[in-house]
Ligand code: GDP
């Protein structure tokens with residue numbers, strides 16, 4: 001079986017956009033409305049000749065009561081099935097309570113976590129990305145899933161963690 005990389009994070013941070021960027025297709029559903037991704041959609045991806053399975057997580061209803069709990073549950077499930085976790089945070093918003101909750105689950109998982117500071121669309125935004133050090137998950141890697149900025153560098157880090 002191929003190694004599994006699970007993409008985890010609260011709704012609307014750009015997980016599906018990043019998945020599309022990585023697989024080079026537009027199969028993951030991107031929506032301005034949070035929570036449209038169905039539960040755990042799986043893709044096969046290749047980077048520098050290495051094949052791996054990429055799992056796009058989501059599917060919770062943002063209006064549901066206890067959403068924070070459901071996000072944490074999803075993170076737990078993803079952590080269990082993954083070899084490496086790609087944790088996506090929206091650097092333009094900064095760290096939210098939901099991000100903290102996911103971060104706590106991932107820190108406890110013992111699995112390697114790569115922290116992506118998404119929506120860093122330009123150099124000025126890189127300052128915002130530094131705020132993600134507070135999650136206690138090491139270095140935040142600034143990327144723009146929308147524009148493709150530094151997504152190759154991020155994949156190098158993910159594959160190194162496998
Ligand atoms: P998901 O819920 O985490 O899967 O997030 P989506 O991939 O559906 O993206 C949510 C919204 O964020 C969409 O409007 C995307 O176009 C937008 N988005 C995703 N990545 C970026 C980025 O790098 N920069 C900016 N400015 N917007 C982004």
Ligand code: MG
Nearest residue numbers: 015016037058
């Ligand atoms: Mg999605």
